[in-house]
Amino acid sequence: MEIVLVVDDEPDIRTVVRSMLTAKGYTVVETGDPQQAIRMATQQAIHLLFVSVGRSVGQKRSQLLCRRRESGKIQRDAAQ
Numbered sequence: 001m002e003i004v005l006v007v008d009d010e011p012d013i014r015t016v017v018r019s020m021l022t023a024k025g026y027t028v029v030e031t032g033d034p035q036q037a038i039r040m041a042t043q044q045a046i047h048l049l050f051v052s053v054g055r056s057v058g059q060k061r062s063q064l065l066c067r068r069r070e071s072g073k074i075q076r077d078a079a080q
Helices: 011-023 034-043 055-070
Strands: 003-007 027-031 048-051
Touching: 003 011, 003 034, 011 027, 027 034
Parallel strands: 003 027, 003 048
Antiparallel strands: none
């Protein structure tokens, strides 16, 4: 089963995204904390990152994606 990591500082947005993705059969893990997201992404096999582009989470987005690339698990990031 594919695992999606949802990172957004708004709990309501995470809830909506989780509902939509679980309805499609995905396993969803989530956090509103960018540092926690980095830890989660390095400790689990994450297949897709759903990352907020808002100010508080978005500033850490590059760090999160770079860590995933270093692990060899991200081939390409359209946001860059």
